[in-house]
Amino acid sequence: xxxxxSLAFQDLDSIPEELATREGESLQEIDLTHNKISDxxxxxxxxxxxxxxxDHNSIESHVKxxxxxxxQTLWVNHNKIKNLGLFISTLCKSxxxxxxxxxxxxxxxxxxxxxxxxxxxxxxxxxxxAHFPKLEMLDDKKIEDSERSEAKRIYGRKTSTSxxxxxxxxxxx
Numbered sequence: 001x002x003x004x005x006s007l008a009f010q011d012l013d014s015i016p017e018e019l020a021t022r023e024g025e026s027l028q029e030i031d032l033t034h035n036k037i038s039d040x041x042x043x044x045x046x047x048x049x050x051x052x053x054x055d056h057n058s059i060e061s062h063v064k065x066x067x068x069x070x071x072q073t074l075w076v077n078h079n080k081i082k083n084l085g086l087f088i089s090t091l092c093k094s095x096x097x098x099x100x101x102x103x104x105x106x107x108x109x110x111x112x113x114x115x116x117x118x119x120x121x122x123x124x125x126x127x128x129x130a131h132f133p134k135l136e137m138l139d140d141k142k143i144e145d146s147e148r149s150e151a152k153r154i155y156g157r158k159t160s161t162s163x164x165x166x167x168x169x170x171x172x173x
Contacts, residue, residue, distance in 0.1 A: 003048075008033040013058075020045035032057065040065040043094075054079065061086045061108065065094035073100040084108035084127060092131040099136045101128065109139065130155035 003026045005019070013036040019027075020042065029051040038058040043049065043066040051073040059076050061083035074095060081087050087108060091098075103109040110116025110124055128138055129151035135143055 002028045004029040004031075006031040007035065008053075010035055012036065013038065015042040015045070039063065040068075040094075042066070043068040043071070063087070063090065065090055068095050069097055071095045072097060074098055075100075075102040076106065077102050078105045079103075081106040081108045084124060088128055088131050096132075097134055098132050099134055101132065101135060101137070102139050103128075104139050111139075126151040126154050 003023065005023065005027055007015075007019075008031050012032065015032075015037075024045040024047075026048060027046050028048050030046070030049065031053040033053055034056045035054075036058050037054060038060065040059075041064050043052075046068075048070060049068060050070055052068075052071060053073075053075045055075050055077040057076075057079055059079035059081060061081050074091075081103060104111065105114060107114070108124070110120035112118070112121070116124075125138055125141075125143075125147065129135060129143055129148055137143060
């Protein structure tokens with residue numbers, strides 16, 4: 001049985017310390033919808049977490065995110081994420097095993113509903129998909145094989161900066 005906790009609509013700007021102490025090692029799902037969370041370093045206290053819902057919070061592009069290798073589902077809809085490159089770069093280092101990511105209604109996730117063009121939407125999807133090889137669903141749409149191939153063609157497979165630098169050095173020699 002999955003251990004779940006809802007702290008939705010609690011006006012929280014951080015996770016209660018007693019929750020981390022009492023249930024941190026066992027919680028697998030946390031719903032923090034409609035709070036004021038802006039920092040994800042609390043993930044260190046929840047090593048078994050597989051699902052985190054942070055809709056309607058204060059998450060920004062430069063958010064600090066602790067390593068969460070077990071996290072598979074992350075919803076950050078209706079937050080303050082403006083810089084896609086910065087947010088995704090941080091997220092893919094901290095949460096490399098995401099299968100489900102939803103970023104709707106953030107400036108960094110253009111769509112028809114927030115004034116984005118189809119091309120901006122497609123580019124956003126390709127960029128995110130290129131960074132998460134295990135991603136199965138982005139926002140409200142399943143990732144098709146053809147979309148993954150196009151993401152790889154456009155952006156290549158993203159790796160860490162140090163690996164990219166060493167690859168460039170090898171190709172220059």
